[in-house]
Amino acid sequence: MTSADRILTVNAGSSSLKLRLLGPGDEVLATRDSAPGDDPEALRAELRTILAAGPEPDAAAHRVVHGGAELDRATLVDAGVEEELERLADLAPLHNPQAIRGMRALVAVAPDLPNVACFDTAFHAGLPAAARTYAVPAGWAAGGVPLRRYGFHGLSHAYAGRRAAELLGASPADLRLVTAHLGAGASLAAVAGGRSVDTTMGFTPLEGLVMATRAGSVDPGLLLWVQRRLGVGPEEMERALDRESGLLALAGTGDMRAIVAAAGQGEERATLALDAYVHRLAAAIAAMAAAMGGLDALVFTGGVGENAPAVRERACASTAFLGVGLDRARNARGAPDTVLSPSDAAVAVVLVAAREDLELARQARALLG
Structure with missing residues (x-):
């Protein structure tokens, strides 16, 4: 068995939480869909439930809607990644904050489980310059986030x-x-x-x-x-x-x-x-x-x-x-x-x-x- 055969996937949307535990052949070992809202304890309870429903996962993979310009590929979550996601929260206010809450809740209930952030924007990170560029004043970029087309889903x-x-x-x-x-x-x-x-x-x-x-x-x-x-x-x-x-x-x-x-x-x-x-x-x-x-x-x-x-x-x-x-x-x-x-x-x-x-x-x- 490799170090990441069984994966818990966490898709924390604006109003829903979709959890899947996948086996080595991508078979679904456990599944749970719910709407815990913003209640941290309810979120932790959902995660405990799916962790108890199947074999122990080797890692968790979290869907994150907006990774900005820097987070352009799947990456292990650490304090620096969380800080960058918080900085980008107002670019995807219905989604990024929920993803961060999901990561923190999982750390609380399974502190030794590696957490990987996977970004909807990453697939579009290589857009040609002509496709990603907005024709707006260069001075607007002073906001700290490159003003470009990122793409989603x-x-x-x-x-x-x-x-x-x-x-x-x-x-x-x-x-x-x-x-x-x-x-x-x-x-x-x-x-x-x-x-x-x-x-x-x-x-x-x-x-x-x-x-x-x-x-x-x-x-x-x-x-x-x-x-x-x-x-x-x-x-x-x-x-x-x-x-x-x-x-x-x-x-x-x-x-x-x-x-x-x-x-x-x-x-x-x-x-x-x-x-x-x-x-x-x-x-x-x-x-x-x-x-x-x-x-x-x-x-x-x-x-x-x-x-x-x-x-x-x-x-x-x-x-x-x-x-x-x-x-x-x-x-x-x-x-x-x-x-x-x-x-x-x-x-x-x-x-x-x-x-x-x-x-x-x-x-x-x-x-x-």
């Missing part, structure tokens, strides 16, 4: 790209993929030769597609106008763009299943919300393909990507000009880890079940040996 994009290549019987090095992580948060990545060369999220997870409660990309001039005319301060603006916008603002709910059902009944707000969502999604898929000079496969993953066949069908219809082909019967069945396109499609469509836990474990093992 990297753990999901990395896994989805590799798994799609397996399902297509091809090497990642030979493929140009657009991976579409569509969940409450949503982003695309242009993955060429296994590397991210463009993505839709930027400095924070607010940029890009329409999401459940996030607006996605908005004209900065509109935001300045609202601030001046309505007296909206930065905290209120952040809350509105992060938690009160997106599908929720357009349809009254961020639940895509409810929106698709209501749109099917002709409900006006739901129809507009679905139309706007797909319009932005299709345009972004085309932009990602342009960044790679073409496209070999479109990969759907995440809660919406996996469970909303109507969204997949409409997105594929809107990008048919790129050669995207979809088998409607396969799409309706929606079996996970399946090629959804006909064999003669110029651009394949692949459905991949999101498994960020597998990517967390892979990175932890690679670091620890």
Whole structure:
């Protein structure tokens, strides 16, 4: 047995905690999903429960949304790493603080267990300069954090790209993929030769597609106008763009299943919300393909990507000009880890079940040996 065969993966989200204990062959030995909130003792109790449910892990791997410019690969957690994550907390206020709490809680209940931080931003750390650069005044960089596009959902994009290549019987090095992580948060990545060369999220997870409660990309001039005319301060603006916008603002709910059902009944707000969502999604898929000079496969993953066949069908219809082909019967069945396109499609469509836990474990093992 190597020093890191059994891995406890810790995915502490804004409102949920997902724990998985994976064995040497990535078999799931124990699993626990909960919502402990901000109560430290409740968090420690959840960790004790899963540690008691299976064999002792060799290490823990924590999902961290924002690693900034310095934390660009999986790393062992120490006081310096925690300090840097705290410094970056306001760039991912719904996620980074929860990840830090998860690390500290695990140290409290299992002090000898190595903790590895794995960053969603790391997959995009090598973005070409043209893709990562904002055309803003250089003096703004005095804030101490490089003002660049970081990208997010990297753990999901990395896994989805590799798994799609397996399902297509091809090497990642030979493929140009657009991976579409569509969940409450949503982003695309242009993955060429296994590397991210463009993505839709930027400095924070607010940029890009329409999401459940996030607006996605908005004209900065509109935001300045609202601030001046309505007296909206930065905290209120952040809350509105992060938690009160997106599908929720357009349809009254961020639940895509409810929106698709209501749109099917002709409900006006739901129809507009679905139309706007797909319009932005299709345009972004085309932009990602342009960044790679073409496209070999479109990969759907995440809660919406996996469970909303109507969204997949409409997105594929809107990008048919790129050669995207979809088998409607396969799409309706929606079996996970399946090629959804006909064999003669110029651009394949692949459905991949999101498994960020597998990517967390892979990175932890690679670091620890």
